[in-house]
Amino acid sequence: MAVDEKQVKQSAQQITTGWELRYKALPQSGLGMLKLRDGALQEPFYLGEIPVASAWVELTLPNGDKAEGAAQVMDDDKDLAEALAVCDAVLANQLAGHDLLTVLLQQGADKLDAEQRNRKQMLKRTHVDFSLLGAEEGEDDEQN
């Protein structure tokens, strides 16, 4: 979801002009419970709720071929989920227009890389180098 939503929806629309779309499951927007394992006693608990939108579609191309696609995304926009489901069908089956999506995928990957670089920089700049504190830290409090 690093890519701009409007672009995803537009691309999905563009690629499937003239195709038929049937809902295998209704596009929905709602909530998901986030289940987390606690690090101390390893028991699962619910940390809270997240927005979830999902869709499952079946496309019928002009030549009669059918392709299925589905998506679940952390968002409250069910139209976005529908567009992503369409993209899923197109990409998974290498349908006509999938190269348009490849461009979007690259954009998304670039944005994720930039975010990753950002976060690494935060870690790098604040990494504590204990060796600089001198040799008096001789106690055996090292953890293996």
Added chain:
Amino acid sequence: MGYVAIKGGGLAIKGAEDTLDYLRCEQGDSGTPLDMDTIEHQLRFLHGRVLSEGGLYHPKLASLAIKQNLGDTLEAAFALRAYRSTKPRLLETPVLDTSEMRVTRRISAAFKDIIGGQMLGATTDYALRLMRTELLDETPEAFRAVAKHWFDDERPDSDIPDTFPKVLDSLRADGLLAEVDKAAVQDPFDITREPLIFPVPRSAALATMARGETGSLLAIAYSNMRGYGDVHPTVAELRVGYIPVMLPHPITGELIEAGEVLMTECEIVAMYESDDENEKPTFSLGYGACFGNNEVKAIAMAILDRSLQVGMKDGPTNPSEDPEFVLLHVDGIDSMGFCTHYKMPHYVTFQSDMDRLRTTQDKAKAKSEGAKS
């Protein structure tokens, strides 16, 4: 209690709404409306607090809630909760693990050298609590320059891994922690579906505290720290970062990343104990976690997790060990809602209180006069 139906107050209420909005926009020509990104980035900790107290990870709506409530955290969290109550439940995620977290801050107070190292991240821990007067007249240029120069001294990628193992895992490997029976664990308690009827399992306590009000959790945890309890914790690990939310693809079942959630997690090690005479003693643990970057809340929650474990097992000896006391009083929406309702008209109730007082006074007077005669 009886509440007087408000007729004729309707206009005043509409006026109050307008007055509040006027105060929000009072700057007029000299002001600019707050935008959602500004609140999320420049008021990061406030934003994270509302995310966790609202119990819904929706950054844009959390910003909106803060904006429309003029910064009132209790009201903002309330607005998020109200929103979530209008949406259907679609699914549960599979059990996520914070060892997959994309960490932006990771420290340990228990150990100096931990695998992967300690990274302070963005923190106010070491700040001199002096007013940064240079921010009084911060210019847009100065503001933009900070982000522009962020990568100026970027070192090569070197040895910072993508994910980091948990400090507790190595304590566990050394046999210093109690064995965990993963099979014995039941489904987590869903506080959005079931009311808290005590006794409740630990998962109910964790879920309640995860969206608990920060100040309430801090005060009760502090009572434990100050001596109304004996937890004596050391922070084994505190991490802040983004945990990927993995959901199964509806067709293939393959786990796909649907998004990520910023969260804070704290694991504390408390005193060692043994369950009975023959078992070897091990460290006891506490756990705290919440949406957003909110370390005070995570640490307080971890302390309360530990104290509640003691209370649930041996019976409470102080308020922080009493699940009923803690869990029924830390929810911000519950507590502020009740507090706020006192402002609603209680005219009839109070009228009857006055009548009763007068009657009682009259009786007392009659009695003392009768006694004299």
Added chain:
Amino acid sequence: MSKIEAIWLPEVQQQVFRGLMEVMSRPGKTENLSELTDNASPARALLATLLDGEVNLCDHHNLLDDADWPLLQAEKVAVEHATTILCRGDSAVDFEPLLGELSSPEHSAMIVLVVENLSEGNSHLSLSGPGVNGDISVKISGLNRDWLNQREEWISSFPLGVDWLLVDDSHVMALPRTTKIEVTSWVM
């Protein structure tokens, strides 16, 4: 471009729900659901309206298409654990439905029972009880007598029991557990 059957549209489901409220308030009365739903079967219309991902369903006689399940979202379960059951009314009863518990009588089965005809038939019943002014006669065809015998047992410990939604190919009639049924004449 996107085709979606009427029974999955929120506004149609609202109408179906109102019809359901009518028939549940007045046992013995029938509502025409197929004219609301582009001639879909009342059974499917009711299931589409009432079910979601939080509940379960047993399609005891396999009356539904495979394609309906992801749209209904309900969890598929065995008949003894189901809170909604879809089945034909013309065969004898071969299961024990959930009857609920005293503390939660609503944890019981609602049975969508498919019969041949809800307005004409040689089985005559007289209904009385909450929602019925005095008594009302109904004529049905396609309901196996065993169902009525079993029902007597199932509802004998009120508030425990089951609720029925009888459907033919156009109408629905509700028989909540509080309705008293007397057979006045019977030919299936």
